[in-house]
Amino acid sequence: MxxxxxxxxxxxxxxxxxxxxxxxxxxxxxxxxxxxxxxxxxxxxxxxxxxxxxxxxxxxxxxxxxxxxxxxxxxxxxxxxxxxxxxxxxxxxxxxxxxxxxxxxxxxxxxxxxxxxxxxxxxxxxxxxxxxxxxxxxxxxxxxxxxxxxxxxxxxxxxxxxxxxxxxxxxxxxxxxxxxxxxxxxxxxxxxxxxxxxxxxxDWKWILRGLKTAIPLLVATLAVRGILTVDRYWFAELTNLETLGAYVLFMGVSTALLSFLDAGVFAFLYPAMISAHHNKDAIAFRLKSKTLLLQTLIFSCIFVATALVAIDPLLIWLNKPLYLAHKSIFLWTLLITLLYSLSMIPHYALYAQGLDRPIIHSHIASLLIFIPVTWLLSRYWPLQAVPAGLCIAFLFILLWKCLAFVRLTPAQYR
Known part of the structure; x- marks a missing residue:
């Protein structure tokens, strides 16, 4: 080997x-x-x-x-x-x-x-x-x-x-x-x-130049991560701390997908994509982009299938009625993580090219969508409001980044 x-x-x-x-x-x-x-x-x-x-x-x-x-x-x-x-x-x-x-x-x-x-x-x-x-x-x-x-x-x-x-x-x-x-x-x-x-x-000038680059990305990151922080507090407010425990459990299981992709796929490919773009190597950039797409789809499918098969035996083993009673939340958290993971494909393709603006705009817009949608849903379906709001927000991010990649990436890099 x-x-x-x-x-x-x-x-x-x-x-x-x-x-x-x-x-x-x-x-x-x-x-x-x-x-x-x-x-x-x-x-x-x-x-x-x-x-x-x-x-x-x-x-x-x-x-x-x-x-x-x-x-x-x-x-x-x-x-x-x-x-x-x-x-x-x-x-x-x-x-x-x-x-x-x-x-x-x-x-x-x-x-x-x-x-x-x-x-x-x-x-x-x-x-x-x-x-x-x-x-x-x-x-x-x-x-x-x-x-x-x-x-x-x-x-x-x-x-x-x-x-x-x-x-x-x-x-x-x-x-x-x-x-x-x-x-x-x-x-x-x-x-x-x-x-x-x-x-x-x-070099204070260098630091200021870096801040000019980082702050817009930080705003975008705080927006999307804010969604994944506020959701816990909001979910607890709509239900109670006990039910939040079930939500934390299911989110913890589901987000393992993103952690695995970050470790096994993203960490290897995005530095190479940055180098390829910096060296104006369109062939290498296109190859790495396609590899990123293929590996993300394969790992996501395997993870989702495994999680769906394993969740029932694991919940039975826990022997706590609260978690079994709220098993439907798991399907929501799995969909949330899947949408978020898929959005990272165009995300890294844009980031490697220095095309930060669509990333920033999509993240900020997703927060502006999440808050009113979740508030509206909470009036009728308090248990499902937060996860449904997250799904809508991350679907929006995925579509925005895909459209930006198609519009802004030169043809030879696609």
Whole structure:
């Protein structure tokens, strides 16, 4: 087996184990924790996920392109500039995030864990993105395995063996240790790369230029991720924290599709698409685009078929009537994730060409559609309003990006 194929196989295997670990974790949490605790865990994780965008400011969308285009001797200056920006953002955003607890959106009992996990997740996420950009996908997968996989296996085994550990705090402690291990590995590898250019002065003009690129994308990201954060809070408001636990369970299972595609397909193909476009290699760009389409469709079909077959036995094993009573929600969450995953095909094709405007416009418009549609549906079908609103929003994004790709991509690149 060629070296590149072997690396990719190991990478996909690691990501697959990670996803399986997260999949098992959400089911064991559903079995061992009360639905209210699972609902709180879901609120905490999506809020951390949303806050990550505020801290990162989506600046990686600019630095990724710069790192790929620049010589290694310039990488240190690029990373130094991004680090300075991150420090400024920490000082500005953390006081704002405190309002989450002041306004009782989340209880103060998880405030310490929220900020600790947020910092660890942000730094490890940025290191992972850097490693992907410099073609270190395998190590990025190992880091992901540490921050999202191994600790999930550990806490699942621990809860099986010791009933007294079946509480949310044990889950959060394990999460923190996993992220810390990933952080240490990422820093160690960063030193091994012998990146130079750290001595360069902070380039404020470069940072401002990056912000001009990143902020519009950030607005778009905050819009689409806002939908996938507000949905939990809105769903809890329309139903209750117990039913939210069922929604969190089904969304956790369904979003494994997007995680698998990101690991096994997107992470390998979009850097190559950026390089092909930068080098004006239309043949390579067209080939990578078609590969992206084909692999996404194949993996999505396999995942959906497997999920539909497996869901009933898994819910029976949980032995909690609440989840079985709300099984219809699973079909909605599966459709949501499928539409979102398919929209990433034209998304990466546009992003690789630097065509950010249609991405931005589609994401902002989707939020403007989601809110009134969900509000209207909530008056008649409170249980289905949020997932139906998400389906409509993501279908809109998919159609918008496909149309933009056809209209804006030169014929030789299609």
């Amino acid at each position: 060629p070296k590149q194929s072997l690396i990719r196989f190991i990478n996909i295997a690691l990501r697959g184990i990670t996803l399986a670990s997260k999949f098992l974790l959400i089911f064991f949490l559903a079995k061992f924790l009360e639905p209210e605790e699972l609902g709180l865990y879901g609120l905490l994780t999506v809020t951390i996920g949303y806050a990550l965008y505020l801290l990162g400011f989506d600046f990686y969308t600019f630095t990724t392109r710069e790192v790929i285009k620049q010589e290694k001797g310039n990488w240190g200056g690029i990373l130094k500039n991004q680090s300075v920006l991150s420090i400024i953002l920490y000082l500005a955003i953390f006081p704002i995030l405190s309002l989450i607890f002041i306004k009782d959106l989340l209880p103060w009992s998880v405030a310490g864990w929220f900020f600790t996990l947020l910092v660890l997740e942000h730094i490890t996420q940025e290191l992972g993105r850097l490693l992907i950009a410099v073609s270190e996908q395998l190590l990025a997968s190992v880091m992901l395995f540490l921050r999202s996989g191994i600790w999930a296996v550990f806490v699942t085994f621990l809860m099986l063996m010791r009933p007294d550990t079946r509480e949310l705090n044990i889950v959060l402690i394990s999460w923190a240790f996993g992220s810390l291990a990933a952080l240490c590995l990422g820093i160690y590898r960063l030193k091994q790369l012998n990146i130079t250019g750290w001595h360069k002065h902070i």
